[in-house]
Amino acid sequence: MRTTLLFIILLTSIHCFSQVIYNDEFNQGINSFQSTTSLTTSLNNNNLTINGNGTSGAWHNIIYDFHNSGTNTTINASSSPKIYLKIKAENSPVIRVDFVDSNGYSTTQFGLTAAPTSEFQIYELNYTDKLLDGGYGGPCTSGPCNVDASQLVQLAFYINPGSGSYFGTIEIEWISIGESLEVEPSLQLDNAKVVGYLPDYRFGVSSQIEYDKVTHLMLCFANPDASGKLIMTDFTQVVQDATTLNPNIKIFISLAGALNHNSPTASYWSNILSNPTQRTNFITQIVNFVNTHNLDGVDIDLEFDLVTVGYSDFVLELDTALDVFNKEISAAFPKVYYDNLTQTALETFDFVNLMAYDGSGFWDSNPRQHSSFAFADENVSFWKTTGNLNGEKLVLGVPFYGHNYNNNQYVTYGEMVAINPSYADSDNIGNTYYNGRPTIEDKVELAYDKVGGIMIWELGQDSFTEYSLLNTIHEKYTALNVTTTGLGSNAATLSSDELTIANNDIIVYPNPVSDIFEIKTTKNIKSVHIYNSIGKLVHSNNSKILDLSNFNQGIYFLRMITVDNENYNSKILKK
Incomplete structure (x- = not known):
């Protein structure tokens, strides 16, 4: 039973043992929310309740004041600018929460959100590297303005930002800053997916890939041509290679990929998604293709500007057509919740691959790691919080490539190891950043604790030597006593x-x-x-x-x- 009602870290000796900077459990009889006519707040059974009457405006907010036993106070969250909420809600609202500092600047540049359900869950909103006011109103007239994390005074809550009109009840059990009051139970499944993408320009190295260490193979990419016909490079030899080493491997066809939004193929996709007749015809082609080639499912990798009107209808209709033949459907997503992605479509996927890489790159002229452990963890938290997906459905993506800032080019892990085998255990050499074996092992442990497996972009970038990252994943899961393929050492x-x-x-x-x-x-x-x-x-x-x-x-x-x-x-x- 928790007895602390409100906790503000003031003593250095305490700070050494805890990262909780502030918390409010609403059991002291203090409500520091500023109610409005459309969003009223009250305390009930040691929970904070927000009631919406359906009249709130699109950008209407309610303010929570940080306080110490009822007296307004300032907190310093510079070390960990993260908001944690244990919350549930009626009618599936989206809730955005911004920090507000003593100058009135708030974190509107990014505006992180949660999508609470009817059951209490813990949500993390991580404002690390996102402490910027976009200048959309208030004292920051020409953003971005820096929000001072050492002088935070309030939280601004937006219910259904951009649309408003929330009707229903939201209950908050507690708020904390810096660290969660409750530790999320480790998932630690007995079985895990190892999903490997293989683009057609890597089919030539298929014979070197150890498919007995891969549970799901994504053959990519298939796309429509100008006439709406599904086009894909022949993969007969790849399937033969894969099934020889692993007869139980699941093989999917992956659609689209990271296409240029100005390319002709992008326009073909847009036309198909938005036109019900074209959509139906294309889905029929996809299902026939899967059945003809005896594949196990379809992966959708439409990204960013290609997630156009009709995307969610396409997902739902394709899933219905695949279900008839007991085929699966998956998707790959960056840390972005697209406007044209509905929650119903998102939950339709059998699993979701998280593209937890390219968080930075040579395009921003600031040499640094593009796929850090922290960025991987952020992706997991984002899709659990904003996407409202359980960990078992998520698969954490890791890169088998890096960014070379010296020549603004991508470099494969295999190329780095070929230069010097010692590079296998580093994450950067000069201005070249990638993931070496220790970081990949750490990410497997993260996946073990929080999600349903590891995804690889992409298998052909590996070092086909004793320094293989695929083998690193295989051996780490085996050491954790997790079954992936159940082959080789993993049979243990x-x-x-x-x-x-x-x-x-x-x-x-x-x-x-x-x-x-x-x-x-x-x-x-x-x-x-x-x-x-x-x-x-x-x-x-x-x-x-x-x-x-x-x-x-x-x-x-x-x-x-x-x-x-x-x-x-x-x-x-x-x-």
């Missing part, structure tokens, strides 16, 4: 029922083995693969008798695939 994460060949028709002996062992089975074997303890494929054939006499001592993993594509896995100890 499977339950005993999944791991052991327990079928009466299949016997592997002897085990432990010193040289020759045999697979006794009545089933027809398609292939047999042996992986070492780090998941590297070390032997393949289709024989029932295998010779391990030249193998080093240690643990190996056997994977047998039948002609009916049944999979059997077993751990083998080489003496």
